[in-house]
Amino acid sequence: MTHSAHFSQSYAEARTKFLAMAAATGLDVKSHMHPLRGRHDEPLAMDVLFDGPxxxxxxxxxxxxxHGVEGFGGSGVQLALLSDAAWRTAARQAGVAVLYIHAVNPYGFSWWRRTTHENVDLNRNFHDFSKPPPANPAYDKLAALLVPPQWPPTLMNKLSLLSFVATHGTKATQAAVSGGQYRHPRGLFYGGCSPTWSHKTLREVLREHGRQRQRIGWIDLHTGLGPSGIGERIFACRNEASALQRAGAWWGPNVTSAHDGSSTSAVLExxxxxxxxxxxxxxEYTGIALEYGTLPMRQVFEALRADQWLEIHPEAxxxxxxxxxxxxxxxxxxxxDVxxxxxxxxxxxxAQQAIQGLVSK
Structure with a gap:
């Protein structure tokens, strides 16, 4: 089977393949059903498969x-790993259980959105909402420009954004836009005002499967940042020297971190x-986001802006x-295929490096 056979053209196809692969390997799937339906009226679910003792x-x-639509790449990777008998055997022999969480945000996957059905960026939603949300005054200044009244945007809109970048710099603009904001529910990278369905369901999954473990590794699959086809290994732990040292020992010296500015990602809330x-x-937890590049950042940014405009303009x-x-x-x-x-x-x-890292002392 070629690598391409593991990838799909829709969420429904990806889920069907994932469930079929689980059945073929004799593994049980627990499906956490989403309250809404998909774009083709299909059921939506966060499907969880546990492989190991x-x-x-x-x-x-x-x-x-x-991030919903990023599931096309991540689902393909999960299916490729599940179909690899040698990989599964190596994990079991090492005493490592593998927990596959398929479509953490099934709504966004099905509807080709990066956000949840609440228009929330799930990777900005894990905030203690009993406390005031973080402020992002730079985003406040940009909000009306990022999602303009009409699409395509006017020349004046484009020039205003370019002026902001020229004044503040590319890195500062990226941080302002993508770092997370909590005041504009119809804007980009909105962190929400309460835990989303995916947030609450994921916590349930982690409690069920993680509380009896001594060491946990996590590879969270993403797409959209960096050179095409290159997987950046972005440190995904608290800003602790010991955790960063472990991540480097597991995944090599090219592990990047938003904390020290070495990552293409900004610091996120x-x-x-x-x-x-x-x-x-x-x-003891050690994790990375494995972030694969697709198109140049400018094109990805424009696609996000366009999709957010579309979301609030159903008359399009x-x-x-x-x-x-x-x-x-x-x-x-x-x-x-490439x-x-x-x-x-x-x-x-x-994934193999993570197995080796988990068993090392």
Whole structure:
């Protein structure tokens, strides 16, 4: 089977393949059903598959679809790993259980959106909402420009954004836009005002499967940042020297961190991995986001803006809707054999390294 066979053209197809692969390997899936339906009226679910001894002290989490439409790449990787008998045997022999969480945000996956049905960026939603949300005054200044009244945007809109970048710099602009904001529910990178369905469900999954483990690794699969087909290994733990040292020992010296500016990602608020510290406090945790590049950042950014405009303009013509939805999918999923091969090969390497890291002392 070629790598491309593990990838899909829709959420429904991806889920069907995932469930079929589980059945073929004799593994049980627990499906956490989403309250809404998909774009083709299909059921939506966060599907969870546990592969390994129930009493394993070591566990590796491999998750896909935190950002909905990014699930095309992540689901393909999960299926490739599940179909690899040698990989599964190596994990079991090492005493490592593998927890596959398929489509953490199934709504976004199905509807080709990066956000949840609440228009929330799930990777900005893991905030303690009993406390005031973080402020992002730079985003406040940009909010009206980022999602303008009309699409395509006017020349004045484009010039205003360019002026902001020229004044504040590319890095500062990226941080302002993508770092997370909590005041504009119809804007980009909105962190929400309460835990989303996916947030609450993921915590339930972590409690069920993680509380009896001593060491936990996590590879969270993402797309959309960096050079095409290259998987950046972004440190996904608290800003602690010991955790960063472990991540480097597991995944090599090219592990990057937003904390020291070495990553293509800005420092983000309310990240998903932070839940592991609450739900599995007994475990030593080490994780990365494996972020695969697709298109140049400017094109990805424009696709996000267009899709957010479309979300608040349901009156848009069918032709415009089709173009924007294709644009957003292409920004996060490169549907070529070469890209898929690159993605799978790098993921398999990272997964094997994680196994070795978990068993090392």
């Amino acid at each position: 129930k009493d394993a002290q070591l566990m590796l989490i491999i998750s896909s679809g935190c 309310g990240q998903m991995w932070s839940a592991i510290y609450d739900e599995c406090p007994q475990a 013509s069918d032709g415009k809707r089709h173009r924007i939805k294709r644009q957003i999918r292409d920004a996060f999923y490169t549907d070529t 890209w898929k091969r690159q993605v799978v090969e790098q993921a398999k390497e990272a």
